[in-house]
Amino acid sequence: xxxxxxxxxxFVTSTIFGQEVVELPSASTKVVVKLAFKNxxxxxxxxxxxxxxxxxxxxxxxxxxxxTKSEINDLFYxxxxxxxxxxxxxxxxxxxxxxxxFLDEFxxxxxxxxxxxxxxxxxxERVKSNMEVYVKEVIKASSDEEFSKKALEEQLxxxxxxxxMKEGTISGLASITREDVINHYKNYFTxxxxxxxxxxxYTSSLLEKIKSDVNKLADIDPAIPTLGEVKMPDGIRVQxxxxxxxxxxxxxxxxxxxxxxxxxxxxxxxxxxxxxxxxRKSYSKLYKLIREQRSMNYGDxxxxxxxxxxGSNQLPLTGFPRSQNYFAIWIRPVQTAISLTxxxxxxxGIKIGHAHFAIRMALMEVERVKNEGLxxxxxxxxxxxxxxxxxxxxxxxxxxxxxxxxxxxxxLENYIDYMNEAVAQLTLEEVNAAAAKYLQVENMYITMIxxxxxAEPLKESLLKNAPSPMTYSNxxxxxxxxxxxxxxxxxxxxxxxxxxxxxxxxxDLFDE
Amino acid sequence: MMKHFIxxxxxxxxxxxxxxxxxxxxxxxPYPILQTELDNQLNVVTVPYNSPGIAAFYIVVxxxxxxxxxxxxxxxxxxxxxxxxxxxxxxxxEKYDEVLKSIGAAANANTWFDRTVYHMTGNAEMLDKMFExxxxxFMNLKYSEADFKVEAGAVKGEYTKNYAxxxxxxxxxxxxxxxxxxxxxHTTIGFWEDVVDMPNQYEYSLxxxxxxxxxxxxxxxxxxxxxxxxxxxxxxxxxxxxxxxxYKQEIPVEPEQNETRYAHIxxxxxxxxxxxxxxxxxxxxxxxxxxxxxxxxxxAFSERSDIYKKLVVDERxxxxxxxxxxxxxxxxxxxxxxxxxxxxxxxxxxNEIDELIEKLKSEPVDSVELEQTKSHMKYGYAMNIDxxxxxxxxxxxxxxxxxxxxxxxxxxxxxxxxxxEVIMDVANRFLVSSKLTVSTxxxxxxxxxxxxxNLDR
Numbered sequence: 001x002x003x004x005x006x007x008x009x010x011f012v013t014s015t016i017f018g019q020e021v022v023e024l025p026s027a028s029t030k031v032v033v034k035l036a037f038k039n040x041x042x043x044x045x046x047x048x049x050x051x052x053x054x055x056x057x058x059x060x061x062x063x064x065x066x067x068t069k070s071e072i073n074d075l076f077y078x079x080x081x082x083x084x085x086x087x088x089x090x091x092x093x094x095x096x097x098x099x100x101x102f103l104d105e106f107x108x109x110x111x112x113x114x115x116x117x118x119x120x121x122x123x124x125e126r127v128k129s130n131m132e133v134y135v136k137e138v139i140k141a142s143s144d145e146e147f148s149k150k151a152l153e154e155q156l157x158x159x160x161x162x163x164x165m166k167e168g169t170i171s172g173l174a175s176i177t178r179e180d181v182i183n184h185y186k187n188y189f190t191x192x193x194x195x196x197x198x199x200x201x202y203t204s205s206l207l208e209k210i211k212s213d214v215n216k217l218a219d220i221d222p223a224i225p226t227l228g229e230v231k232m233p234d235g236i237r238v239q240x241x242x243x244x245x246x247x248x249x250x251x252x253x254x255x256x257x258x259x260x261x262x263x264x265x266x267x268x269x270x271x272x273x274x275x276x277x278x279x280r281k282s283y284s285k286l287y288k289l290i291r292e293q294r295s296m297n298y299g300d301x302x303x304x305x306x307x308x309x310x311g312s313n314q315l316p317l318t319g320f321p322r323s324q325n326y327f328a329i330w331i332r333p334v335q336t337a338i339s340l341t342x343x344x345x346x347x348x349g350i351k352i353g354h355a356h357f358a359i360r361m362a363l364m365e366v367e368r369v370k371n372e373g374l375x376x377x378x379x380x381x382x383x384x385x386x387x388x389x390x391x392x393x394x395x396x397x398x399x400x401x402x403x404x405x406x407x408x409x410x411x412l413e414n415y416i417d418y419m420n421e422a423v424a425q426l427t428l429e430e431v432n433a434a435a436a437k438y439l440q441v442e443n444m445y446i447t448m449i450x451x452x453x454x455a456e457p458l459k460e461s462l463l464k465n466a467p468s469p470m471t472y473s474n475x476x477x478x479x480x481x482x483x484x485x486x487x488x489x490x491x492x493x494x495x496x497x498x499x500x501x502x503x504x505x506x507x508d509l510f511d512e
Numbered sequence: 513m514m515k516h517f518i519x520x521x522x523x524x525x526x527x528x529x530x531x532x533x534x535x536x537x538x539x540x541x542p543y544p545i546l547q548t549e550l551d552n553q554l555n556v557v558t559v560p561y562n563s564p565g566i567a568a569f570y571i572v573v574x575x576x577x578x579x580x581x582x583x584x585x586x587x588x589x590x591x592x593x594x595x596x597x598x599x600x601x602x603x604x605x606e607k608y609d610e611v612l613k614s615i616g617a618a619a620n621a622n623t624w625f626d627r628t629v630y631h632m633t634g635n636a637e638m639l640d641k642m643f644e645x646x647x648x649x650f651m652n653l654k655y656s657e658a659d660f661k662v663e664a665g666a667v668k669g670e671y672t673k674n675y676a677x678x679x680x681x682x683x684x685x686x687x688x689x690x691x692x693x694x695x696x697x698h699t700t701i702g703f704w705e706d707v708v709d710m711p712n713q714y715e716y717s718l719x720x721x722x723x724x725x726x727x728x729x730x731x732x733x734x735x736x737x738x739x740x741x742x743x744x745x746x747x748x749x750x751x752x753x754x755x756x757x758x759y760k761q762e763i764p765v766e767p768e769q770n771e772t773r774y775a776h777i778x779x780x781x782x783x784x785x786x787x788x789x790x791x792x793x794x795x796x797x798x799x800x801x802x803x804x805x806x807x808x809x810x811x812a813f814s815e816r817s818d819i820y821k822k823l824v825v826d827e828r829x830x831x832x833x834x835x836x837x838x839x840x841x842x843x844x845x846x847x848x849x850x851x852x853x854x855x856x857x858x859x860x861x862x863n864e865i866d867e868l869i870e871k872l873k874s875e876p877v878d879s880v881e882l883e884q885t886k887s888h889m890k891y892g893y894a895m896n897i898d899x900x901x902x903x904x905x906x907x908x909x910x911x912x913x914x915x916x917x918x919x920x921x922x923x924x925x926x927x928x929x930x931x932x933e934v935i936m937d938v939a940n941r942f943l944v945s946s947k948l949t950v951s952t953x954x955x956x957x958x959x960x961x962x963x964x965x966n967l968d969r
Contacts, residue, residue: 027562070816073821077814077884080889099891102891122825133831137781142676247676248673281613282612292605294662294665295662295665295666297666298670298673333673333676335669384616386616388634389618389634476664479657479660479661
């Protein structure tokens with residue numbers, strides 16, 4: 001396709017001063033620069049969980065040897081120029097965006113922050129306080145969906161460098177001092193672990209300055225800890241997190257898979273994943289079964305890699321390359337018993353809402369795809385879709401740059417281009433073999449944020465593998481065809497290999 | 513905080529079209545806005561843009577929760593947006609999904625106070641198919657009563673996920689408190705009891721489609737690797753036979769607010785929130801009211817403002833501070849939102865904001881800061897429109913607010929006309945306690961410091 005050729009033809013990479021540079025020159029008057037440091041929350045010292053993200057966050061909120069943060073805000077205000085940081089498990093990206101009218105003026109100020117950040121005590125305390133309230137309160141109260149994902153990762157990556165969320169833990173953040181931040185910046189944001197990316201109508205002199213400045217960062221080879229072994233759980237391990245008067249149960253599940261974007265089986269699993277549960281797409285299987293046919297929630301998707309801020313983004317962001325992934329099922333909140341009984345007299349007396357049935361329905365479909373694979377027609381259509389759709393991931397210069405830089409992490413040149421070719425070459429046999437190899441329903445972690453009154457009955461139901469018939473309201477029930485009820489009869493008794501169910505108060509999450 | 517709450521040859525020869533092409537006005541928008549109104553009053557907007565192989569296809573329908581005037585029908589515009597994905601005779605749901613998937617596009621829709629927007633961004637070479645699919649459902653939507661009843665559960669699921677957030681609860685309560693007669697008193701997703709009753713509204717849904725999904729209420733915007741000739745040709749081929757309707761509506765007028773109102777959400781273990789919501793103007797490019805309020809929001813409350821430096825950076829009493837208003841067809845709310853560190857500081861923070869607003873009424877703002885603010889707004893916009901989706905989205909705003917995408921230029925030209933005197937005038941007319949709704953989140957069952965907040969000033 002011609003737009004692919006357009007993207008490919010424009011980017012070049014080079015290595016100067018030991019730093020890799022990704023250049024994406026274009027006519028865009030917005031210049032975007034990304035400095036991608038290979039560090040991430042995996043580098044947080046034990047007992048100081050959250051240090052890498054906090055270091056990056058304070059950097060974005062502090063001054064330089066020449067200006068305070070407030071003075072920088074004043075100077076950048078007329079330019080509408082922005083700079084920000086984003087940390088994930090294995091990478092931190094500093095991004096700035098500025099109009100070419102202010103390029104040199106902006107950069108002269110920005111370089112002061114990059115090379116001589118003050119990390120003023122007051123800036124440090126302000127940012128740390130915001131991070132602490134996020135970990136302690138905001139994440140637990142503002143979105144059950146995000147909460148369930150962070151809690152799931154804590155279980156799934158227990159005992160490894162991915163265990164704590166990037167924002168940190170309550171005790172970890174409490175122990176971090178300004179000196180920790182200063183030292184961490186010096187040791188983990190260095191000239192030796194950075195890739196420079198630049199896009200737009202920039203000048204060669206600007207790029208030279210950036211290269212030269214990045215080369216002035218500490219000449220230290222950061223000691224990046226190893227991740228550790230991410231073990232497959234023995235059976236299904238469920239974590240129930242009750243909250244008072246919750247109308248919904250938010251569900252997120254996962255088990256480790258040993259493939260990433262560079263793996264030979266990745267394109268095949270991307271097809272399987274798209275077929276089963278492409279993010280925010282109404283034509284994928286789980287969405288059809290749970291939302292469209294049964295009216296149970298707002299959407300149901302699967303993932304083979306982390307999807308940042310999935311609740312608010314229809315297309316993927318960049319900056320979170322990971323060497324370790326997991327297969328995940330995201331079931332958006334389904335109704336709890338208190339919600340259902342308050343709406344429908346005919347459901348009076350039920351103790352459990354739709355959560356147990358929903359997870360069974362999802363697992364039954366995953367098992368079907370594992371065993372049966374895709375038909376030729378389904379395979380051809382999904383392949384066609386993905387090859388076109390993935391081009392939409394890189395609609396802006398900033399996104400193009402981000403995907404190119406993430407590709408470097410995996411040793412790839414251009415992920416979007418690579419996937420277009422790789423998916424085109426796939427055969428049905430390869431894809432179905434990947435489904436058989438990587439899909440399974442026996443061992444996984446499940447996190448559910450649910451209603452206080454539902455936690456114990458749900459725990460008992462899960463542990464006993466008790467039948468969980470779908471409790472439709474009369475108005476929905478009378479609208480459904482017999483074929484739906486036939487499938488329901490199988491789903492409600494679908495055997496789940498539940499080995500443990502823990503009910504955990506919200507206050508016990510992310511504490512240490 | 514509040515502002516963050518906030519997503520389409522032959523017949524052409526047979527049915528002659530009004531091919532008047534409105535020329536783009538000079539201004540901030542750097543691309544030609546090519547408009548053609550078909551005989552059936554459907555406006556077709558084309559913006560050729562250098563995005564090789566990619567096109568964004570938007571259809572803006574000027575119906576939203578603002579139009580939900582009938583009792584028990586709150587949330588219906590949004591619910592109906594869901595039904596638009598339930599198929600036609602030609603493309604039943606399964607077939608529609610299959611074709612949509614084959615296009616490989618990012619397609620979705622969203623509803624708000626004043627409009628419903630359907631968008632499809634994808635391979636420009638598939639534009640013909642996009643037009644065919646969209647025209648078919650906009651003209652021939654057909655779903656069973658059973659499908660209608662089932663879809664309601666998805667809306668309930670959406671409500672359930674959203675309202676896990678205290679911010680959303682406060683947003684709902686604030687609008688319900690600030691508006692007594694006007695339909696902005698309910699949020700777009702509707703009241704819970706109306707959402708629960710939706711499965712029983714099948715007959716009304718047919719009426720709703722007949723009223724609103726008409727060319728006179730709709731605008732097509734196509735941005736990207738396209739030509740106007742191609743877009744117009746497809747519009748005539750597929751939408752040329754779409755018949756205008758007859759429905760007209762009167763929205764209840766909100767009576768003048770003469771007292772400060774109060775809304776509170778109790779939430780344990782959550783950062784306290786103070787939100788001051790003033791009745792603002794309706795959006796128009798014919799005066800400077802909204803432009804001046806936008807300028808105030810940035811100049812007086814952004815990261816470069818004195819109050820931000822004091823409360824957020826220096827004293828660290830406030831975690832986040834921002835101000836602004838939604839642009840709405842009828843008068844909406846203009847808000848100052850503060851997320852606090854301690855609820856005990858709420859009175860002091862309120863007083864600081866009050867003092868600043870009084871100062872805006874009585875003292876001219878610094879002319880240099882004003883010019884910097886205009887520059888900030890201009891460059892912020894220019895840097896945002898760097899892809900077909902963002903461009904189409906930017907024009908869609910103008911379409912539902914003024915009916916004309918080219919008013920984007922006048923909107924930004926108006927910022928240039930804002931003077932210190934205009935700011936004082938606008939602050940005096942809109943930022944007054946008699947038009948204020950104070951809304952708060954704290955751990956208290958009832959906020960005990962109401963008197964300290966000078967609610968009855």
